[in-house]
Amino acid sequence: MSTSWKQLLFQTVLLLISCRPTQTKTSGPTPPPLVPISPLSTAVRSVVLEGDSHTEKVELENPVDLELECVWSGNLNNLPNVTGVWRKGGDELENSRLAVPLENEKYHLRRVFRIVSEENLGNYSCVFGNEAKVDFILAAPQMGEVRDKPIVSYVGDSVVVVCKMEATKPKPLSWNWYKANGTDKEQIIYAAESHQYEIKDKDWTSKLVVHNLTEADSGSYHCEAVYALGTTMGHVELKVITLWEPLKPFIAILVEVVVLVAAILLYERSQSKKKCSGENGTNAEQSNTL
Amino acid sequence: MMIKAPIHFLNNRVFLSATVTVWYNRDADSIMPPPAATNLGHTPPDGGWGWAVVLGSFISIGFSYAFPKSLTIYFKEIQAYFSVSYSEIAWVSSVMLASMYAGGPVSSVLVNRFGSRPVVMVGGVMVCAGMVLASFGTTIIHLYLCVGVIGGLGLAFNLQPALAIIGTYFQVKRPLANGLAMTGSPVVLFTLAPLNQFLFDSFGWRGSFLILGAIVLNCCVAGALMRPVNKAIQPKPKLEAPPCDQEDPSANANAQSANLLTEESQSEGKKERCLDKFIDVSLFKHRGFLIYLIGNVVMFFGLFAPVVFLAPYARHQGVDEYSAAFLLSIFALVDMFVRPLTGFIGNTKWVRPRIQYFFSFAVVYNGVCHLLCPLAEGYSGLVVYTVFFGVAFGMLCALLFEVLMDLVGPKRFSTAVGLVTIIECGPVLLGPPMSGALVDKFGDYKYMYYACGVIMLVPGIFFFIMNYYNYKKLDEERRQSAGAEMRNSDEAVELKMNQIEKIAYETDG
Numbered sequence: 037m038s039t040s041w042k043q044l045l046f047q048t049v050l051l052l053i054s055c056r057p058t059q060t061k062t063s064g065p066t067p068p069p070l071v072p073i074s075p076l077s078t079a080v081r082s083v084v085l086e087g088d089s090h091t092e093k094v095e096l097e098n099p100v101d102l103e104l105e106c107v108w109s110g111n112l113n114n115l116p117n118v119t120g121v122w123r124k125g126g127d128e129l130e131n132s133r134l135a136v137p138l139e140n141e142k143y144h145l146r147r148v149f150r151i152v153s154e155e156n157l158g159n160y161s162c163v164f165g166n167e168a169k170v171d172f173i174l175a176a177p178q179m180g181e182v183r184d185k186p187i188v189s190y191v192g193d194s195v196v197v198v199c200k201m202e203a204t205k206p207k208p209l210s211w212n213w214y215k216a217n218g219t220d221k222e223q224i225i226y227a228a229e230s231h232q233y234e235i236k237d238k239d240w241t242s243k244l245v246v247h248n249l250t251e252a253d254s255g256s257y258h259c260e261a262v263y264a265l266g267t268t269m270g271h272v273e274l275k276v277i278t279l280w281e282p283l284k285p286f287i288a289i290l291v292e293v294v295v296l297v298a299a300i301l302l303y304e305r306s307q308s309k310k311k312c313s314g315e316n317g318t319n320a321e322q323s324n325t326l
Numbered sequence: 327m328m329i330k331a332p333i334h335f336l337n338n339r340v341f342l343s344a345t346v347t348v349w350y351n352r353d354a355d356s357i358m359p360p361p362a363a364t365n366l367g368h369t370p371p372d373g374g375w376g377w378a379v380v381l382g383s384f385i386s387i388g389f390s391y392a393f394p395k396s397l398t399i400y401f402k403e404i405q406a407y408f409s410v411s412y413s414e415i416a417w418v419s420s421v422m423l424a425s426m427y428a429g430g431p432v433s434s435v436l437v438n439r440f441g442s443r444p445v446v447m448v449g450g451v452m453v454c455a456g457m458v459l460a461s462f463g464t465t466i467i468h469l470y471l472c473v474g475v476i477g478g479l480g481l482a483f484n485l486q487p488a489l490a491i492i493g494t495y496f497q498v499k500r501p502l503a504n505g506l507a508m509t510g511s512p513v514v515l516f517t518l519a520p521l522n523q524f525l526f527d528s529f530g531w532r533g534s535f536l537i538l539g540a541i542v543l544n545c546c547v548a549g550a551l552m553r554p555v556n557k558a559i560q561p562k563p564k565l566e567a568p569p570c571d572q573e574d575p576s577a578n579a580n581a582q583s584a585n586l587l588t589e590e591s592q593s594e595g596k597k598e599r600c601l602d603k604f605i606d607v608s609l610f611k612h613r614g615f616l617i618y619l620i621g622n623v624v625m626f627f628g629l630f631a632p633v634v635f636l637a638p639y640a641r642h643q644g645v646d647e648y649s650a651a652f653l654l655s656i657f658a659l660v661d662m663f664v665r666p667l668t669g670f671i672g673n674t675k676w677v678r679p680r681i682q683y684f685f686s687f688a689v690v691y692n693g694v695c696h697l698l699c700p701l702a703e704g705y706s707g708l709v710v711y712t713v714f715f716g717v718a719f720g721m722l723c724a725l726l727f728e729v730l731m732d733l734v735g736p737k738r739f740s741t742a743v744g745l746v747t748i749i750e751c752g753p754v755l756l757g758p759p760m761s762g763a764l765v766d767k768f769g770d771y772k773y774m775y776y777a778c779g780v781i782m783l784v785p786g787i788f789f790f791i792m793n794y795y796n797y798k799k800l801d802e803e804r805r806q807s808a809g810a811e812m813r814n815s816d817e818a819v820e821l822k823m824n825q826i827e828k829i830a831y832e833t834d835g
Contacts, residue, residue, distance in 0.1 A: 187403075188530035196406045243406070282533030289540035293547055297447075300550040 076101045076150070083107070083170045091171040095178065097206040097263045099152040106145040106162040106170045114138055120145040123161045136164065154266040176266035177205040186273035194247040199259035199270050201240045208261035211235070211242035216256040216271075249276045368557045369497075370736075375553060376495035380503050382551030386446055386488035388510030389545055390481045393453075394422045396518040397473070400531045407531070408466045420755055421470050425478025426485065427751035433486035434744030442487035443552045449483025450545030452476055457539030461532045473535075484545050486743055487552065489727050493736030494555045498673075501681065504728040505669015511723065512661040609742055613799065614733030617792040619746060621785040625689060626753035628781030629722075631761035631774065632696055632715065633657070639771045645705055653712045660716025661723075668724035680797065685729045686789035688721040693783030700772035733796075 082105040083092050096102070110118075120143070122132035136143045145162045151174065163169045180202040189195040201208055213235060214222040225244070227235040234245040242259055258271045370376075397419060405415045436445045456476035463469050488507065496503040525534040609615045636657065640650035668688075671677055677684050695711070695718045702711040727743065734742045764774045 185527050188528065188533070190530070190532060193532070196409075198406055277529075277533075279533075282529045282536045285537050286540045289537070290543065293540075293543045296547045297550040300547070304553055 076152075078103065078148075080105065081172065083172075085109070085164075085168055085170055088167065089169050089171070091173065093173045093175070095176065095205065096151055096157070096174060096265055097177060099150075099264065101148055102151050102174070103146060103148045104160060104162065104172055106164070108143045108145075108164050108168050109141060110138070110143060111167065114141070118143055118165050120165075121163045122147050123163060125158050151265065157266055176263045176268050177201065177208075177261070178268050179261065179270040182270045183272060186275040188275050188277060189249055191249055191251060191276060191278050193249055194245060195249060195274065197244040197246070197257055197259075197272050197274060199242045199244075199261070199272065201261055201268075203240050205240075206263070207240060208242075208263060210262045211237050212260040212262065212267075213242070213244050214258040214260065216258060222258060246274075251276050251278075367737075368555065370493075370495055370500075371555065372496055372498045376499075376503065378551050379491055379495050379553070380506050382446075382548035383488040383492055383507035384510035384513075385548035386449075386484040386510070386545055387507055388514030389453075389542055390426065390485040390488075391511035392515035392518055393477075393481060393542065394419050394426070395515060396522050397422075399519070399522045399526055400534065403526070403531050404469070410466055414466060418466075418469050418473055421474030422478040422481070424751055424755055425475050426481045427747045427754060429479045429482025430486060430744035430747030431741075432479075432744075433482050434490075434740045436483070437487045437490050437740045441554045442491040443549050443554060445483050445487045446549030446552055447546045449480045449487075450543055450549060452480030452483065453545065454480075454539040454543045456480060457535050457542065461535035461539070482747075484548075486740060486747070488548070489743055490736075490740040491552050491555075493731050493739050497736075500731065501672030501678065501725075501728050502666070502669040504731070505666045505672065505724040508669075508724050508727070509662060509665040512658045512665070512720075516655075516658050516662065609734065609738060609745060612734060612738075614796055615730075615742055617789070617796060618730055618733055619749060621689075621789050621792075622746065622750060623753055624788075625782060625785040626750050627757045627760070628696070628778035629692075629757065630754065631758045632699075632778050633719070634758045635761060635765070635771065635774065636712065636715075640705075640708055642771060643704075643708065645708065649705060653708060656709065656712050657716045657719075660713055661720040664717050664720030665724040668721045669728075672725060672728060681725070681732055682729055682793035682797070683790065685722075685725045686786055686793060688718065688725055689782055689789060690786030692718040692722055693779045693781075693786055695779070696775045696782060697779030699775045699779075 076099055078101045079096075080103045081092065081094055083090055084107045086109075094102070106120075116138055117135045118138075120134055120136040122129045122145070132147065136145055143164055145164070147162075149156065149160065151157065157174045157176070160172045160174060161169050162172075179199065182199075187195060187197060199211070213225040213227075213233075215225055216222050225233050225235070227233045227244075232247050234247070236243045236245065242261075244257065244259070246253060254274055254276045256271050256273055258269050261268045261270075398416075401412070401415045401418075405412060408415075433445060433449075453476075456472045459476070460469050460472035463472060489504075492500065492503050492507055522534065522538075525537055529537065636653055637650040640653055641647065645653075672681050672684060692715075695714050699711050699715075702708050730742055730746065731739045761774045761778065764777060765771055768774075
């Protein structure tokens with residue numbers, strides 16, 4: 037009986053020793069088992085390179101598994117293998133250098149990137165040898181039409197500053213407004229706290245209403261569209277002037293009109309006086325001859 | 327053409343003056359419109375200060391037509407400022423246009439009573455006041471009232487008198503004068519568009535409205551140029567003889583002969599003074615006026631829509647925004663040069679007697695142009711279409727009021743144009759929205775162009791047929807009245823001869 041107990045103890049100890057966790061090599065970061073991995077949607081962007089280089093803008097709003105593909109038809113002497121490399125922001129990515137075989141007269145470079153936060157955005161490039169390269173610029177959706185000339189308004193009046201995201205692009209989650217202080221320092225505008233500001237967000241546009249303008253309110257206003265992956269900025273200039281500014285040309289033109297009208301009427305008066313005196317003269321002559 | 331008769335040459339000269347009067351009328355018929363139209367009571371100078379008046383009309387007409395169109399640049403910002411929809415802001419332009427057309431009869435009555443000059447100056451001040459008040463506006467209703475109603479009425483007070491005064495200054499060169507004056511519209515539009523953009527960038531919409539108010543005050547300068555024509559220069563001798571002549575018995579004979587000739591025009595003058603107070607409803611019995619009115623009402627449904635939809639149609643074809651806007655510039659440039667040219671052609675001796683056919687041709691040409699538009703492919707096709715359309719539109723606009731003057735005569739023109747504009751109010755306002763509805767329903771612009779083409783073609787053909795009929799009738803009437811005049815003048819001369827013989831017999835005896 038005692039030998040079976042000893043055997044069991046020995047087997048148990050052996051089992052415990054062999055079951056020690058060992059380091060395994062995995063291709064990517066293993067997420068901790070407690071946090072569930074939400075299935076990300078996938079997207080593919082493929083570029084066929086004509087020439088030496090190409091830049092492709094990719095706009096992303098939500099976390100995604102993005103597959104980037106570069107296809108190159110090579111040059112005059114096509115080697116059976118070419119070195120392909122992936123770079124982010126100029127730095128070579130780990131384990132991305134490989135030999136690309138020639139398939140059907142073309143070289144294909146593919147890689148899947150997990151885009152989950154703002155750090156994952158940036159400039160990705162695939163490079164064939166030292167000759168051809170495609171740049172993918174990953175960013176949050178950019179604003180289209182931004183007014184480059186300032187909005188002009190008047191002291192005491194109110195103004196509506198509009199920032200619009202194109203309706204073809206995804207809707208922003210929220211908006212933020214900043215006022216630049218001239219020394220590049222930006223102050224966020226909290227509409228709830230102030231009497232002067234009002235922010236109205238609707239679908240793809242955000243409107244900042246500024247009441248009781250003063251000349252100090254002139255300057256640059258920045259609007260920020262917030263997406264899951266990042267933010268985009270747009271800016272609008274505001275210029276506040278007094279009523280005297282347009283009043284100057286108004287008075288100038290008024291004076292011009294009065295002068296012209298007076299000149300024309302006086303000229304007419306003098307013409308008719310000449311005619312009157314001329315006619316009186318001829319009438320007198322006629323009566324004399326009779 | 328009139329030889330002034332020195333009074334001491336009794337027999338021969340009196341006879342001569344009578345015959346020369348008849349010759350004057352006969353000569354006039356060959357190059358001038360039918361006799362009913364020339365009954366002005368004075369000879370139009372056809373030059374001299376008339377060209378300054380044309381400049382004044384150029385400015386007034388230019389502002390009247392171009393001002394409502396040029397305000398659209400401000401709409402986007404005003405829309406954001408008042409938080410209203412685009413259609414609500416577009417109403418400002420529509421109200422202004424509607425007031426301008428509806429104010430026609432009021433304008434006519436005032437012109438008949440006071441003449442062109444005061445009305446134009448008051449109109450200029452009204453538009454200025456409207457714009458200045460609007461620049462302080464706090465609601466969109468404020469804008470409707472100030473820019474729309476007051477501004478529109480002020481522009482009406484500019485348009486009618488400017489057209490009417492040309493008729494008093496020009497007879498022989500009238501189509502040319504009309505063509506030149508109507509060129510004001512594209513020229514002012516061409517200048518106002520970039521100017522408005524500059525004002526908006528520098529001063530915002532409030533400041534711009536203020537400055538536009540001042541700019542439009544230049545209509546007062548135009549009004550100052552519209553000197554009332556000197557009616558003292560007339561072919562018929564004065565009815566009130568100067569004091570020293572009354573002693574001479576021969577002068578009485580002359581005055582009596584003058585009375586015989588001017589009897590008719592005197593009674594007509596009295597009648598007209600009564601009617602002047604009200605709208606001349608007798609115009610609705612005028613054959614030529616009715617033809618013009620019916621044709622125009624139908625035509626106006628399709629006249630402005632193609633202009634409004636030119637840029638959107640181009641963008642629909644895939645043209646970018648700047649090239650589409652450039653099409654409108656091409657249109658305005660072509661329009662600018664075609665209008666005076668049309669006036670010049672209308673003045674030539676081949677076209678002038680049958681100028682109604684020239685107008686009918688312009689209308690038909692417009693219709694054909696629109697029917698062929700859907701065939702235009704690509705940007706170059708659109709440019710070709712724009713050029714042809716520019717020519718068509720310019721021809722039509724240059725002749726639009728000239729033919730009305732030709733039909734009713736310069737004296738009744740003011741009232742006629744007032745009636746025409748208020749009746750045209752409907753088609754002008756309804757035309758573009760109806761075309762827009764057509765585009766929305768079919769999702770394609772070509773049906774709208776077909777519709778506009780047909781809408782222009784039908785009145786064109788109508789004009790051709792009815793004017794042929796009208797000319798025939800007018801020729802008949804002229805022959806009859808010429809015959810009657812001959813008989814009248816023969817009788818008058820005989821009467822005078824008898825009187826003079828009597829006097830001579832008495833003095834001799």
